[in-house]
Each structure stands twice: as structure tokens, then as C-alpha cells.
Amino acid sequence: MKTYLTPVKEIERKWYVVDAQDKVLGRIASEIATRLRGKHKPNYSTFMDVGDFVVVVNADKVRLTGKKWDQKKYYHHTSYMGGLKEITAKDLMVKKPEDLVIKAVRGMLPKNTLGRNQLKKLKVYAGTDHPHDAQQPEALEI
Numbered sequence: 755m756k757t758y759l760t761p762v763k764e765i766e767r768k769w770y771v772v773d774a775q776d777k778v779l780g781r782i783a784s785e786i787a788t789r790l791r792g793k794h795k796p797n798y799s800t801f802m803d804v805g806d807f808v809v810v811v812n813a814d815k816v817r818l819t820g821k822k823w824d825q826k827k828y829y830h831h832t833s834y835m836g837g838l839k840e841i842t843a844k845d846l847m848v849k850k851p852e853d854l855v856i857k858a859v860r861g862m863l864p865k866n867t868l869g870r871n872q873l874k875k876l877k878v879y880a881g882t883d884h885p886h887d888a889q890q891p892e893a894l895e896i
Contacts, residue, residue: 827840
């Protein structure tokens with residue numbers, strides 16, 4: 755039996771809206787990553803991008819459990835000597851609340867070109883408004 759591969763022109767992409775208010779970050783990130791990759795679809799394949807678009811609203815009201823607000827740290831390097839920078843989850847929430855969700859989802863996607871393309875289908879907003887009403891997104895309960 756041969757495996758069926760969906761042609762690129764026949765891939766149906768839906769739009770979903772996730773309200774992150776009072777939701778645990780890791781739990782919504784894993785469900786968002788599943789939707790972005792397309793693992794919930796019967797025509798899923800590991801090497802093709804068959805996933806959907808996901809819009810996250812209220813990213814500034816997401817929850818972390820335990821002491822993660824103070825203990826969880828995000829690192830990046832400036833490419834200069836001694837340029838390792840770190841920021842706690844609490845400080846990142848104050849500075850850029852959207853990045854908290856994006857970094858959580860990015861860690862659950864493949865670390866290659868396919869994963870970077872799938873991450874482009876994620877739209878994150880700190881407030882309740884988003885400019886994607888024309889796509890008629892469905893509400894996704896997590």
C-alpha cells in the first residue's frame with residue numbers, strides 16, 4: 755500500500771483563535787505546536803507543512819506554575835565576547851509578553867527550515883484585538 759501525499763495546492767489551512775487568559779503556558783504551547791505542524795490531520799506527514807494558522811490573544815494573561823516566574827530564564831548570545839544575556843520569565847512578561855508564548859511554541863517545533871516556516875503561521879497578540887477577522891478564525895478551546 756502506497757502512502758498518499760497531499761499536493762501543496764490541495765492543503766486546507768484553517769485559522770484558529772486561542773484565548774490564553776488564565777491558561778498554563780506549556781499546555782497551550784503543546785496544543786498550538788500540534789496545530790501548527792498539522793499532527794491533528796489525517797494527511798499529516800513529517801516532511802511537509804500541512805498545519806493551520808493559530809492566533810493567540812491575551813498573551814499577557816498567561817499563567818506559569820510553581821516558582822517559574824522567578825526561576826525560568828531565557829538566554830541569548832550577542833555574538834560578542836562575554837555577550838551571554840539572560841532574562842527571567844517575569845521580566846520578559848513585562849518587556850514583551852508575546853515572546854513568552856512564541857519561545858514556548860518554538861521549543862516544541864522542529865529545529866530546521868520546516869519548523870521556522872511553521873512558526874511563521876503563529877500570530878501572538880498581548881491584548882484581545884487582532885487584525886485577522888477577515889480570515890474568520892474558529893475559537894479553539896484548550
